[in-house]
Amino acid sequence: MDIRNDLRNIAIIAHVDHGKTTLVDEMLKQSGTFAAHEQEQVAERAMDTNDLEKERGITILAKNTSLLYKDKRINILDTPGHADFGGEVERILQMVDGVLLVVDAYEGCMPQTRFVLKKALEQELTPVVVLNKIDRENARPEEVVDEVLDLFIELGASEDQIDFPVLYTSAIQGTAQRPEDDENQGMDVLFDSIVENVPAPKDNSDEPLQFQVTMLEYNDFLGRIGVGRVFRGKVAHGDRAVLVTRDGKEREFRISKMFGFHGLEKQEIKEAAAGDIIAIAGVDDINVGETICPADHIEALPALRIDEPTLQMTFLANNSPFSGRDGDHVTSRKIEERLMRQLETDVSLKVEETDSPDAWTVSGRGELHLSILIENMRREGYELQVSKPEVIVKEIDGTKHEPFERVQIDIPEEYTGPIMEGLGERKGEMLNMEQQGEGQTRLDFLIPARGLVGYSTEFMAQTKGYGIINHSFDSFQPLIKEQIAGRREGVLVANEKGQATPYSMSQLEDRGMMFVEPGTEVYEGMIVGEHSRENDLSVNITKEKAANNIRSATKEQTVTLKRPRILTLEEALQYLNEDEYCELTPKTIRLRKKTLSTSMREREQKRKKKIST
Template identity: 60%
Template sequence: MNIRNIAIIAHVDHGKTTLVDQLLKLSGTLEDREQINERAMDSNALERERGITILAKNTAINYKDYRINIMDTPGHADFGGEVERIMNMVDGVLLVVDAYEGTMPQTRFVLKKALAAKVKPIVVINKVDRPVTRIDEVMDEVLELFMELGADDDQLEFPTIYTSALQGTSSLDPDISTQVPNMDCLFDMIIKEIPEPLVDVDGPLQFQPALLDYNDYVGRIGIGRIQRGKIHVNESVTCVRADGSHTQFRIQKLYGFIGLHRIEIEEASAGDIVAIAGLADIGVGETVCTTGQEEALPLLHVDEPTIQMVFGTNTSPFAGQDGKFVTARQIEERLFKETNRDVSLKIERIQNKEEWIVSGRGELHLSILIENMRREGYELQVSKPKAIMKEIDGVICEPYEEVTIEAPDDCIGAVIESLGYRRGVLETMDSRDGQTRVVYTIPSRGLFGFMTNFLTMTKGYGIISHSFIDYRPMEGETVGKRNLGVLISIDSGQTTAYSLGSVEDRGVMFVGPGVDVYEGMIVGEHSRDNDLTVNVTKGKQMTNTRSSSKDSTVVLKRPRQFNLESCLDYINEDELVEVTPENIRLRKRYLTENERRQQYRKNNA
């Protein structure tokens, strides 16, 4: 069967996964009785809730006499490592661009990786059915981006197709009236423009896993393209490791892909994308070869993590009340198990402490891990994210990012002021249709805590995206520190409306009445820049005398609600987020007033 291997790449929310849905539906790959859900490739519960793709996934479609292997990739910068690694598995990419938004930071990032890998691009202008589109301008932006990124003459001659993935229509003409209700012209373009894999089926085996999966029954699974030769179940093969050593093992399971299913197969040939099981610690970029004819492929480059957090066992007075997995051994096992799937994640144990340094590609990357652990029944506490510094030529350097923000004209002033305070440098500014788009270069640590205020500043209408650029010399010690102090509970117990009513004037509360609190837990935000201890568990004193004014009902303001990301954004260096299956709480690192005073003296000695 003729094979085509392609990846779908784009900025977040430009329609990659919806496009794959339509390709699956309209190719006839699925049986009639199979129902396809919206965004079927996003199988993870968090992916469905958030409407984003977190893990790169592959599927295969049969069209006419062709088998088209399709890789659906994440659009968020935090998961860009997935995009980089699959470029050696494919021969072409579909670059999906929104017909209104045009090229965005992640469009640049993913296209740069594709052009560097010398794969053939097809540009898909999606969402042409939107009420407002800028198709001609967007095409100019795409061409400009190709030229900026140093595309060669062949890559600059990219074919273009216009689609509405949501409606399942496509056309070779930008005029929306020419859209037809199928994806045939896209399928035909893939077959015509994307080259067939140039492979040697009869040579000795070469297979390189670019993605990892994990299964409790067969262990770690390596997913990649067979670069040369054939592979069979029960075949004895050799893995050339990253350090050059050789490990012999047997192929226990061999999987192929069709539609939404991973199916067991007996053999596969060069050019096809398969998954193998049999080596418990197979790694990304290692080469599986025929025994006695070992020839390693170049190792795959994986970008280093840029931020880190400290995970620890829960040490609060409420530890163990909600979770099933609370011990250091259980948390450590779960963290190292995650590295079986996610090669962008690095775990390092802190000596003599029940804590681990967890490094990843961004706040979203690590918060997804924490949220998954929370749902599985784990209890833990985590620190504020920190940018990972590097020493380059004797100079301390920090990661910088490109940030693109689109917000209503009347809100952009507050955004510009806030980014300036966080050491952001304005690169470009463009205004149209009541919306202003600004592009900034900013240190990664300048973005910590920004999202909490961003939605408030833009009244919920702002769109923000950011992408790692490079490491640059560090400037200044603190960036974007929270201006206001917090209200800290001085006692343990249950909050009362009476005590909350008397504390409300001091700031904004995070808890309502009837909530269990402990000493050192953060219960609100102070209206000034210093921390304040308050009693929120005090009850009303009973007396013999009745008074009409004293019996009046206390009316409280609604407490501020936090999700996990906003908690990580909010806390300072001396604070932690306590995460349990039922609750997310903010707390001080040192719970008692006395401990905090001692630590303050120690730090300022």
């Protein structure tokens, strides 16, 4: 069988923060992909193009680049390491013949390592294992290689896959070496290992064209651009071709532009052949998973399998008393258009209409997946409200099933008891417990996904910030009937519109923790703090102290308040209860009750009590 020995297609897979993106940066630099003047301009984390990716240090969107090494072109696809972006990972792995599995030489195998590797082994891809951060203090390369081997065996790897090559790298220092080498070398060792171990693509260029779209890009001039791999045949600029859509329809079109990848740039090309990863423009509504082929040989590739959503929220137009103050896009029509646009590039997302024209059910792969969408919308000038995230229950063989997550926790030994108790209350089942170095314990749990909603805030409090928690989707299992423990504390709810005053806040400090600072504008029904007891408490946070004389007026200025707890977006989403919304604008994140009127909420509570008795 003919092969294209001039080409290698690889994906880089890893757990969050194991150095994958830094490694790609170094490979691009050391291969001479950037000209001398570009070297200075290329920032670290060159592959992270999204502002959120740079801020959080995670990869959200899959990206592709390529470099030239000797006489070989190596196409590199950088994939997200977080389980919430499984849809991206799944599609990327369809395009490559091998994977670079990057594992931290100290932390070892983590839940997302398992998640991405499982996908790669299912696709029968050839792995090259890279132990990164080898220069870290306490690095334990031999033990980590054993962990990786155990993981391969546990995930059912073939004999060929288990016989993987291993390299030690320090992406930050730009060095790589084989375990048997005495000294560090440059990235050439890594390039050689890729060329030697990753299979070259089949050269079936003489057969009819088959190109499958695995990612979408958008350009103001060209419209939608389909990125994918030529699985068979050749394609040239100006060719007439047929697009076979996901529902089996056929549409003829002309290929108006084609692009290849080099470094971080797209370069216009005239033709491409089997094995090449390219971008094609010319079809307005091209979609992920669709096949391009010649009119005289229409043969679609199998549809791409995509992980189902496990979590859903209601997105609503903002109807709070402060709506329209900050945002440019506040109407339900604008929000719906934005959600529909997200569907064009995010295949793991689902948007469904509800009974209300101002509300939509949005389903995603997890809290991070949905919070990234919300944060992007905020930054683009949208105002909206969202409900508490809820897991999606589905019916399998006539019985209800819910998603379960595999959780891995690294904590100092003294916190083991409270964590085991807390996860036990949330119906977590402990799978494993082992010592990890001095005074550190690693716990593995299987837990219903709904037990994790809102847990990370409690986890950080219990471990005083010293714990690390990671989780990834495991499977759907029969629904647990009992109620799962959630937020225990009630909230402090404002009963007046106005500005929060230091005087009233100081009076309320013994009632709980504040979420707002003095001077913050509040409205009736807005949540301003956490109650120290289990019930909600209606409070007046806008009351001024009556200035009877000069002394008391000056005393007002010297009030010392405890620092309020300002919630981040993720914390706010996790904090919500069923009767609450999170109001989001470009400038603020507010929590509120669904029913704003204090008297109406009290009537509802009385009705509930009557029904329960």
